[in-house]
Each structure stands twice: as C-alpha cells, then as structure tokens.
Amino acid sequence: MEAYIGIIIRTFSAILLLLFVAQLLGKQTISNMTLHDFVTGITIGTIAANLAFNETQKWTHLLLSLIVITVTSIVLSIIALKSRKMRRLISGSPSILIEGGKILEDNMRKLRYSMDSLDQALRGKGIFNVEEVEYAVLEDNGTVSVLKKDEHRYVTKKDMKLRSHKQAFPVELIMDGILIEENLKNNGLTREWLDSELKRRGKQISDVFYGVRGTQHQLVFDYYKDGITKPIDKE
Missing domain, CATH: 3.30.240.20 (bsu07140 like domains)
Structure with a gap:
C-alpha cells in the first residue's frame, strides 16, 4: 500500500513541477518547437517520468537534474536572444524549399523532406496546386511558410481602395x-x-x-x- 501511495505522491509532484517549469520556460516551449525546445521537452519529460515511477532513483537527484535542464534551457534562450549566430546553432534556421516558383530538390534532399510532406504542408495552407507558390520556407519550428505568386493572392480592401473599419478584440x-x-x-x-x-x-x-x-x-x-x-x- 505504501508503494502505491508513494507513486501517487511522486506523480502528483512531477505534474506540479512540470507546470512550474513550463511557466518558467514560457509559451514557446509548448508551441511549435524549435530544435532547442524539442530537446528540452524530451529531457524534461524523461526526468519527470523517472520522478513519478522510478523508485530506485532518489527524488533529490531527479529534482537536481530538472533544475539543471531548466536553468540550462533558460540560459540558452537568453544566449539565442543576444546572438544571431548562436541562435542559428541552438534553434536551427529556416530553409527554402521553393524559390521563384521552382522546387529546390537539393535543399529538400539535404533536409530529408519529401514531396509528400511538402504537398501536405501546402494543402494545410489551402494550396492544392504547387504552381501557385512563389516561395516556400521550412521554418526552424517545422512549419512551412508560403508566399503565393502575385496572380494567386487574395485581393484586400486596400487593393480595392475600400474603407476599413476598426476592429476590437473578441x-x-x-x-x-x-x-x-x-x-x-x-x-x-x-x-x-x-x-x-x-x-x-x-x-x-x-x-x-x-x-x-x-x-x-x-x-x-x-x-x-x-x-x-x-x-x-x-x-
């Protein structure tokens, strides 16, 4: 019975610690993750799982590991903010997949990014014909940003010189x-x-x-x- 109670307490403590760490690291960690965020998330999840279920590990050691990875992640985030060069090393950098309407096969091969994945990403943007795309960029968080060719872009109120109305937050x-x-x-x-x-x-x-x-x-x-x-x- 004591073992079950111990697991319950450790699991509850792990959840509370994860919530606290997530607050410290900010929303970026739980949004579309960069390489840095992915590594941090995996490591924190492993430590939390051990804290919850691995009774052979001292909780003080696991807590220390959690503190170290949290502090390290915060320090790396600060360094990334200060230095563009370090930011590229820590979080990665965007890669162009389509340029001037031409698919860059060499870039896709280096990234091991398939045409199926590109087609899927474009469909997610409401684009079913690749010839509509002028530029497509694979961002460092894994999403694809797209600039359509001029003739395929939506007409805006500004284009039609229509009066715009101020909008409020819902x-x-x-x-x-x-x-x-x-x-x-x-x-x-x-x-x-x-x-x-x-x-x-x-x-x-x-x-x-x-x-x-x-x-x-x-x-x-x-x-x-x-x-x-x-x-x-x-x-």
Whole structure:
C-alpha cells in the first residue's frame, strides 16, 4: 500500500513541477518547437517520468537534474536572444524549399523532406496546386511558410481602395452556459444589458452554450438546442 501511495505522491509532484517549469520556460516551449525546445521537452519529460515511477532513483537527484535542464534551457534562450549566430546553432534556421516558383530538390534532399510532406504542408495552407507558390520556407519550428505568386493572392480592401473599419478584440461573455462576469466588468458591459439582448432573441443565459461579442461589436450566440436533428457525421 505504501508503494502505491508513494507513486501517487511522486506523480502528483512531477505534474506540479512540470507546470512550474513550463511557466518558467514560457509559451514557446509548448508551441511549435524549435530544435532547442524539442530537446528540452524530451529531457524534461524523461526526468519527470523517472520522478513519478522510478523508485530506485532518489527524488533529490531527479529534482537536481530538472533544475539543471531548466536553468540550462533558460540560459540558452537568453544566449539565442543576444546572438544571431548562436541562435542559428541552438534553434536551427529556416530553409527554402521553393524559390521563384521552382522546387529546390537539393535543399529538400539535404533536409530529408519529401514531396509528400511538402504537398501536405501546402494543402494545410489551402494550396492544392504547387504552381501557385512563389516561395516556400521550412521554418526552424517545422512549419512551412508560403508566399503565393502575385496572380494567386487574395485581393484586400486596400487593393480595392475600400474603407476599413476598426476592429476590437473578441470578448467571450458566456461559456458552457456560465456567465463570465469578469469579462463583462472589464469591458464596461452589464448583466442587465446582456439579459436584454438575449430576451430580444427569446433566450436566457442558461440556453447559451457559447456567447461572444465579435470584432465589430456584434453579438454571436450558439445555443444548446441548435435545431439540428440529424448532424453530419463524416467518418
């Protein structure tokens, strides 16, 4: 019984430590990872797993390892910020896959990056024809950035000389049927105002699954009862 309790305590402690370390390292570590972030994540995960389940290892030794890798990662991040040359060594650098509409086979061969992977990345950008691409760059976090050829780019309001409207950051008002009072207060909104808007629609807060004030201050509500009797379920 003591062994089980020990594992529970060690696992819980490992989770808390990982959360703390993630806060220290910042959001970059849990976003699209660079080489540095990948190595750091793998190492921290291994140490945490040993801390949780490996009873032959002293927890003090594992804690020390976790501290060392955390400090090392922070120091490397600071060095990368200070020096562009070191940043390329630590995190890697972007590589061009398509230049001037031409696929650079040699670069792809060096990177061991297949055409299947490139096609998949382009489809993820909504591009199904490779001839639409002027430049494609494999970033150091593994994503592909694309610049379309001029004739395939979307027309913007600026191109058409149309008037632009100032946009606001969306404000979530209701989530899972629960009113987010803090967001109301921080944006100068009131419960009475929201109730009246819902009343105009014949609804109340408990009917709403998700409610948000959009970028143009428009109100968007998704209700629990959508009136869809046979949803599409594509397998």
